[in-house]
Structure formats: C-alpha cells, structure tokens
Amino acid sequence: MNPFFQSDTDKSFEAACAALEAAIPAHGFGLLAVHDLGETLRSKGLDFPEQCRVFEVCNPQQAAKVLRADINLATALPCRISVSRQDGRTRIAMVRPAVMLSALSSDPELAEVARQVEATTIAIIEAAA
Template sequence: MYYIVESDKPFEQASADLEVAVQAGGFGVLHVHDLGNTLRSKGFPFTEACRVFEVCNPGQASKVLGLDLRLNMALPCRISVYTDQGRTRIGLIPPSDLLEGLSKDPALLPIAREVETALIQMVDAAR
C-alpha cells in the first residue's frame, strides 16, 4: 500500500530534488505542506522533518474527474519527503491502490497505473 525509498541525501536536498523531478516528469507542485514545522509551531514536540508535496498533472486529473467527480477528494497526488530516526525517506500511496478502493470504474485503473509509474519515477529520481 506504500511505495517508500530511503535516500542517502539530507532532507533538504531530497526535497529540492523531488521538486525538480516532479517538474521534469510533466507534473506541477501545487503546494508543499511542511508538517514538521507546522506541528512544532503549534507546540507539539515533533522531532522529525516532514514535507508533503501536492503534485498534479492536469490532463490526468481531468480524465479521472471526468470518470468519477467524487475522486476530487483524492486529488492531487501526494509525495512525502520525511525523516524517520534520522534517515531520509521519500514515499507515496500508489494511485492504483488508492483509486481501486474508492471507485469500481475499470476505466480508472489504466490512468492510475500511468500516474503511478510517473510518480515512482519521480521518487526514484529524487532518491
């Protein structure tokens, strides 16, 4: 249910490299949530770093929404860069797993797999 890779890069470098890989893969970064800083700013003792990148390919999103508008709640795709016990990791929930659980429309699976392949290539490039 998860695709996670470990990186030898520092957190900041892996984050920057992911942003470059997303753009090179034909997607855009819509927003980056810095969960680590947000939690710490609210007084929670969160010791790890964690950024969630919301990424989107408008053409693919349009296809998905054209088949099942309810899936707007599962978009955009998210890729996380985070640390776990000092190790940098990059991961995502594969779109095919996510969409299969949310819709039974068989036309969605090829789209989800295509997006998934692209996202995994981005994660691997940022690794």
C-alpha cells in the same frame, strides 16, 4: 500489494526535497503546494522533532480524466509525495495511486489512469532519491 511506495535515500532532508522539486516538472507533473508538517506541528507547540514535508503534485490531463469520470474522486486528488527524516534516515514515499483508486472505483478506465500516474510518480521518487 503494499499500499505504499517508498524509497530511502542517503541525501539530506533538504537535498531530497530539492531533488523532488526538480523531478516533478521533469516528469510532466506540476507542484501545487508543499506542506511542512513538522514545522506546522512545532508552531502549534507540539513536540515533533522529525522533519516531514508533503508535496502535492498533479498532472492536469490525468486529473481531468478522473474528475470527468467521477467528480467525487476530487477527494483523492492531488497526489501526495512525502519527504521525511526519522532515526537518521531520509525517506521519500507515497500512497500508490492504483491501490487508492481501486478502493474508490471499479472503473477499468480509471484503473489505467491510476496505473499511468503511479508509474510516473514512482519515476519521480526514484529520480529524487
């Protein structure tokens, strides 16, 4: 299985970011932070013409289940969804939670949590695209 889920959109970078911000709470997740990687790299004097923002999102109930099972999995939280613009295309993407968690844990209950989170984050991306 492809470890990434991605959706290209005809929306501009800013419109895709706004649509993603609206879709996150509509699907029961919270927006914890937004990192503008493109701006950060440019502010450090690096030549980075692309646009890229990373949105950290979380569902507290699902995160609590994961953390109760194994606090070390905090290193894999929160979920991250990126919006990027390259070669004239806008893309919304993420690492699939089920794939990532399967590399970190063999607990079947956590695998189910990851599947549920993945279904919702895919729905968020599809709504934003």
